[in-house]
Amino acid sequence: MSRSAHPAGPRHADVLPEGHYSAPADDLNVLDPKVWAQTVTRTEDGSVSVGGIDVSTLAEQFGTPAYFLDETDFRARARAWRTAFGHDADVFYAGKAFLSRAVVRWLHEEGLNLDVCSGGELATALSAGMPADRIAFHGNNKSVAEITRAVEAGVGRIVLDSFQEIVRVAHIAQSLGRRQRVQIRVTVGVEAHTHEFIATAHEDQKFGIALADGQAAEAVRRALALDGLEVIGIHSHIGSQIFDMAGFEVAARRVVSLLAAIRDEHGIELPEIDLGGGLGIAYTSDDDPREPHEIAKALGEIVTRECEAAKLRTPRISVEPGRAIVGPTAFTLYEVGTIKPLEGLRTYVSVDGGMSDNIRTALYDAEYSVALVSRTSDAEPMLVRVVGKHCESGDIVVKDAFLPSDLAPGDLIAVPATGAYCRSMASNYNHALRPPVVAVRDGEARVIVRRETEEDLLRLDVG
Numbered sequence: 001m002s003r004s005a006h007p008a009g010p011r012h013a014d015v016l017p018e019g020h021y022s023a024p025a026d027d028l029n030v031l032d033p034k035v036w037a038q039t040v041t042r043t044e045d046g047s048v049s050v051g052g053i054d055v056s057t058l059a060e061q062f063g064t065p066a067y068f069l070d071e072t073d074f075r076a077r078a079r080a081w082r083t084a085f086g087h088d089a090d091v092f093y094a095g096k097a098f099l100s101r102a103v104v105r106w107l108h109e110e111g112l113n114l115d116v117c118s119g120g121e122l123a124t125a126l127s128a129g130m131p132a133d134r135i136a137f138h139g140n141n142k143s144v145a146e147i148t149r150a151v152e153a154g155v156g157r158i159v160l161d162s163f164q165e166i167v168r169v170a171h172i173a174q175s176l177g178r179r180q181r182v183q184i185r186v187t188v189g190v191e192a193h194t195h196e197f198i199a200t201a202h203e204d205q206k207f208g209i210a211l212a213d214g215q216a217a218e219a220v221r222r223a224l225a226l227d228g229l230e231v232i233g234i235h236s237h238i239g240s241q242i243f244d245m246a247g248f249e250v251a252a253r254r255v256v257s258l259l260a261a262i263r264d265e266h267g268i269e270l271p272e273i274d275l276g277g278g279l280g281i282a283y284t285s286d287d288d289p290r291e292p293h294e295i296a297k298a299l300g301e302i303v304t305r306e307c308e309a310a311k312l313r314t315p316r317i318s319v320e321p322g323r324a325i326v327g328p329t330a331f332t333l334y335e336v337g338t339i340k341p342l343e344g345l346r347t348y349v350s351v352d353g354g355m356s357d358n359i360r361t362a363l364y365d366a367e368y369s370v371a372l373v374s375r376t377s378d379a380e381p382m383l384v385r386v387v388g389k390h391c392e393s394g395d396i397v398v399k400d401a402f403l404p405s406d407l408a409p410g411d412l413i414a415v416p417a418t419g420a421y422c423r424s425m426a427s428n429y430n431h432a433l434r435p436p437v438v439a440v441r442d443g444e445a446r447v448i449v450r451r452e453t454e455e456d457l458l459r460l461d462v463g
């Protein structure tokens with residue numbers, strides 16, 4: 001059984017002509033607040049500042065390429081999610097989007113919880129003082145060592161992803177004399193992509209336990225029978241960079257029907273459901289993301305309505321935004337190195353970073369925008385492709401964009417909305433040194449993840 005529930009939106013990649021690009025903005029000097037962090041502005045002398053500090057000053061002090069993270073914006077977004085979901089719901093920031101000890105402390109202070117999906121992320125969270133009971137541990141193949149560490153630390157929940165893991169976590173918890181709170185991750189048969197979703201019976205992917213064929217019900221049956229586990233709820237995560245709430249609606253309906261089946265079979269109403277993350281942000285001016293309060297309202301209404309229909313008490317809801325909190329808060333600052341006009345095609349602008357600091361364009365065909373930030377220009381727009389310095393023709397940072405045609409080597413350009421899945425997916429390809437993350441707030445800039453050095457590289461190479 002498979003049905004296509006929504007047609008592709010007009011911006012879906014499949015329906016765009018090859019080589020599509022939007023027309024240039026009327027004025028390339030204007031920074032669209034949708035894609036730039038909150039405190040980013042163009043100053044009177046024409047250059048751009050963040051947190052009150054000019055990008056040229058930042059480049060001198062910290063070098064390029066570098067990620068500059070607007071702490072004021074990060075905290076505001078975290079708080080907006082927290083406030084929108086109120087006291088009857090929990091917000092778990094998905095650490096995989098970007099995690100550092102400073103970020104953990106901001107989340108703690110702003111009242112958010114934290115998702116981790118590896119021993120390394122768990123170690124980072126604990127070392128920065130996130131209370132263990134506010135941490136959720138995810139992953140489709142957590143090692144015995146990782147599970148043991150998580151149970152010992154007392155994490156608030158482990159999200160169980162397979163039949164083997166149900167037994168594994170129960171066994172570890174019991175041998176440590178603990179009863180571990182767990183959620184069971186189910187796949188509801190909703191594949192959500194940006195402007196469309198597809199509802200099916202089965203999902204062809206590695207995460208979770210299928211709702212179809214009674215698999216998830218069987219998982220709940222087994223977990224409830226094990227002393228080492230306290231089953232607190234059901235988890236569903238349907239995708240990423242999603243704008244359309246309809247996929248969440250189908251997911252919530254299917255999760256609630258499982259809760260009703262559990263009540264009918266076991267006489268218990270599980271107290272929590274987690275609807276995952278995946279909410280979209282604006283990478284370009286064409287994207288129109290929803291505000292946290294709209295999302296909270298929509299999800300709350302869907303769950304309440306479905307529970308009323310099933311005569312269930314409304315469970316406590318949790319959500320797991322990663323990208324939606326950190327994505328818009330940072331930009332990557334690059335220096336232009338070479339400029340190569342290809343007659344009749346476009347101009348290739350090479351910067352001092354590339355796929356090692358932003359793999360998303362190569363990996364997901366992601367779209368980004370870019371702006372000249374060290375000065376203004378009234379020159380005509382030229383169609384550019386911003387590329388990196390790696391030995392690979394797929395090393396593209398921004399596929400299609402417009403920059404002023406008087407662009408010159410030494411100019412600083414910035415790619416906005418790189419807070420999520422850029423530093424966290426950065427690599428050492430070509431022995432690149434991964435860039436620093438610099439937090440900027442109220443006229444002060446502070447390195448929160450330092451730039452790698454050749455010494456760092458050579459330390460791992462033991463000869």
Ligand SMILES: *Cc1c(COP(=O)(O)O)cnc(C)c1O
Pocket residue numbers: 094096097115138237239240241276277278279320321322323324420
């Ligand atoms: C990746 C992930 C998230 C966060 O996704 P975003 O697109 O960054 O919001 C949340 N929950 C789970 C289980 C995930 O795997």
